[in-house]
Amino acid sequence: AQSVTQLDSHVSVSEGTPVLLRCNYSSSYSPSLFWYVQHPNKGLQLLLKYTSAATLVKGINGFEAEFKKSETSFHLTKPSAHMSDAAEYFCVVSVLSGGYQKVTFGTGTKLQVIP
Amino acid sequence: EAQVTQNPRYLITVTGKKLTVTCSQNMNHEYMSWYRQDPGLGLRQIYYSMNVEVTDKGDVPEGYKVSRKEKRNFPLILESPSPNQTSLYFCASSTRQGIYNEQFFGPGTRLTVL
Numbered sequence: 001a002q003s004v005t006q007l008d009s010h011v012s013v014s015e016g017t018p019v020l021l022r023c024n025y026s027s028s029y030s031p032s033l034f035w036y037v038q039h040p041n042k043g044l045q046l047l048l049k050y051t052s053a054a055t056l057v058k059g060i061n062g063f064e065a066e067f068k069k070s071e072t073s074f075h076l077t078k079p080s081a082h083m084s085d086a087a088e089y090f091c092v093v094s095v096l097s098g099g100y101q102k103v104t105f106g107t108g109t110k111l112q113v114i115p
Numbered sequence: 116e117a118q119v120t121q122n123p124r125y126l127i128t129v130t131g132k133k134l135t136v137t138c139s140q141n142m143n144h145e146y147m148s149w150y151r152q153d154p155g156l157g158l159r160q161i162y163y164s165m166n167v168e169v170t171d172k173g174d175v176p177e178g179y180k181v182s183r184k185e186k187r188n189f190p191l192i193l194e195s196p197s198p199n200q201t202s203l204y205f206c207a208s209s210t211r212q213g214i215y216n217e218q219f220f221g222p223g224t225r226l227t228v229l
Contacts, residue, residue: 009155034217043205044158046217090157100171101146103218107157 002027004093006106014114019063019078021109023091026072033074034092035065038108044090050074061085086113117142119221121206127227128196136191136224138206146209147189148173148218149181151202158205164189196228 007022025031035047048059055067061084065076074091091106119140128134140147148163150173160173164183178200180192189208193200203225207218 006157043220043222044207044218045220049217100165101163103148103160103163104174105150105158105160107155 002029002031002093002095002102002104004091004104004106006089006091006109008109009107010110010112012112012114013081015083016080019076019081019085019111021076021089021091021111023074023076023106024072025074025091025093027093027095029095029097032094033065033067034094035059035063035074035076036090036092037087038090039087047076047089081111081113083113083115086111117219119206119208119219121204121221121224123224124222125225127229129229130197131195134193134196134226136193136204136206136226138189138191138221139187140189140206140208140219141187142208142210142219143186144208144210144219145186146218147183148207149179149189149191150205150207151175151200152205152223153202161191161204196226198228200226201228202226 003026005024033050036044037047038044047063048057050057050067058064063078088108088110090108094103122137145166149161150158152158159175161179162181164170206221209218210216
């Protein structure tokens with residue numbers, strides 16, 4: 001069994017300040033981890049992914065995430081928030097189980113950026 | 116342009132009237148999946164398909180059917196829709212090793228069942 005917990009349903013930051021969106025996971029298998037972003041009334045776009053290579057992963061638009069196995073975490077960060085970062089963010093875990101892929105989404109974190 | 120398309124984008128229907136939401140991808144992907152998105156619940160997987168004629172249930176399959184007769188198409192069928200199936204639906208696809216590769220999402224279909 002696997003699960004994903006996004007610890008904050010809403011995060012509010014001022015423009016130019018750091019962003020931290022928290023994600024914890026549990027999995028019986030070695031997972032791949034992803035962050036997707038969904039802008040209002042849009043589909044989902046991949047921000048970054050972890051696939052057992054480097055534990056610090058860099059993505060698009062200045063975002064990065066660090067895989068910490070001991071803490072079962074995959075938090076998303078950005079040094080300086082921009083107004084265009086306002087969106088909903090989803091942490092996703094993917095495993096292969098019995099030859100079938102199992103994908104689980106977190107419940108999402110809405111990021112508000114205050115001018 | 117590489118893309119996943121869904122039709123219709125918006126649909127209002129009544130309880131019990133069968134409907135189909137189509138999904139098509141032009142990237143020759145083996146893996147396709149359907150999700151529903153509800154406020155506070157994130158995206159939940161309905162069904163997925165590892166390849167042609169290979170489908171399996173996700174987390175919330177009740178009330179839905181799928182088929183995968185061709186590699187590019189993966190329609191979602193609601194035989195007898197009910198109001199609790201009012202939701203935003205996304206189709207997604209990825210290459211065979213989907214665990215490592217990103218999923219490409221369609222634009223979504225907003226369904227209202229009255």
